[in-house]
Amino acid sequence: MSDTYANLLDLAESESCARGFTAVSYGDLATLAGIRKASIHHHFPAKASLGLALVDRYADRLAGELAELSERSRSGGDALRAYLARCRNDLRDGTAVSLLAAMIADAANLPEEMRGQVTRLRELVVRWLGDVLQRGRQDRSISVSGGPREEGLAVFVQLLGAQLAARAARDPSLFDAASATISARIFRS
Amino acid sequence: MSDTYANLLDLAESESCARGFTAVSYGDLATLAGIRKASIHHHFPAKASLGLALVDRYADRLAGELAELSERSRSGGDALRAYLARCRNDLRDGTAVSLLAAMIADAANLPEEMRGQVTRLRELVVRWLGDVLQRGRQDRSISVSGGPREEGLAVFVQLLGAQLAARAARDPSLFDAASATISARIFRS
DNA sequence: GTCTATAATGAGATAGAC
DNA sequence: GTCTATCTCATTATAGAC
Secondary structure, three states, X not given: OOHHHHHHHHHHHHHHHHHOHHHOOHHHHHHHXXXXXXXXXXXXXXXXXXXXXXXXXXXXHHHXXXXXXXXXXXXXXXXXXXXXXXXXXXXXXXXXXXXXHHHHHHHHHOOHHHHHHHHHHHHHHXXXXXXXXXXXXXXXXXXXXXXXXXXXXXXXXXXXXXXXXXXXXXXXXXXXXXXXXXXXXXXXX | OXXXXXXHHHHHHHHHHHHOHHHOOHHHHHHHHOOOHHHHHHHOOOHHHHHHHHHHHHHHHHHHHHHHHHHHOOOHHHHHHHHHHHHHHHOOOOOOOOHHHHHHHOHHHOOHHHHHHHHHHXXXXXXXXXXXXXXXXXXXXXXXXXXXXXXXXXXXXXXXXXXXXXXXXXXXXXXXXXXXXXXXXXEOO
16 A cells, blocks of 8 residues: 555545545546546556545544544543534535535445445444434433434434535535534433 | 427436436436437527526425415424425435435535525525424424524435435435434424 | 556537538 | 537546656
8 A cells, every 4th residue: 555545545535525526536636646647547447446445444434433432432422522523523614524425415426336335334323323322311411302223313314414505505604503403402411 | 388498407407306417418418308419508508507597497496386385384384294295205216306405415516606596595495494493383383492593404404414315325215214303303293 | 656648438518501 | 499510628547668
């Protein structure tokens, strides 16, 4: 794994969060990386292989980060708060969303294999959110009316929509307004 | 009524709901309409003009439909239920979303003028949802904890996320699962 | 690993005949 | 209004030199 390889993945991720994987071209990446676009084919023969490498790397990182986030949090409420902050942070100045949100928005134009990975990633996050809500209910930091699984999915899609609406308006504060009810509805204390 | 013009808009709308406006080409539309792509330029000289006509026509139709939906509903709860059914119906077999959702997902790649129209459309719907929640609170068909405006925005982005997640998975039932908490949380009776 | 050069395709768009 | 023909440009991708 050369520097260029990882650097190309970094650039592809950043650009995909801003405009979607489909809109990112080898020409864009070549310019950003300071090499020629033909050179990118040495690392990623086809664009689908770049996409797969991108989502696979992200899946590993996300699973690790969520696990770490659970461990570090002293309550389910803390973990959920940290996840909210993470989503908010991915918005940058309102020109981007998290990679998972970007891929869900763009899924209809993604290679089939990539779309399957996106579904698995969504299920991973929804499951994690359900666990966090369950934990928060037990430690009394969270109050949800429905079952943790369906509430986890509800939180996920609300944050997904909030991120995409904020990017569309290029206004990160829209995310805050659109996700405020999660805090208001769920957190105790 | 004129034939090709309206037909092209219909086809562009249908394809945009499935794959996003950016992914729809003159070549696609020409094949679907049974004409040559050069002929499309007679009706829409540039693709941006097609996009503008598309979103403008949708804005008119949506405003009318929402107003009619308010009038026909006997309570705020009924109006919200009808809106939920409308979103669900736009999913078709899980391969599409409502045009507004599709444009928000694709906004980063849309012509600037189109993006402005998308923002105005989003504000229109969020305002309508806020009014409906307010009305439902007064007629006691709806129970919301927060203010109608922020709850309206929350409902909007949850439905936005639910639609896009369902399209990504090509599974319309995912929309049902992801929007179930709206009914559970809000409706009285 | 990166380069130049070059397909091969498909996109949006224009000119002008009918 | 629709056609053929053509243009320009961007895209993914390959071959082969260095």
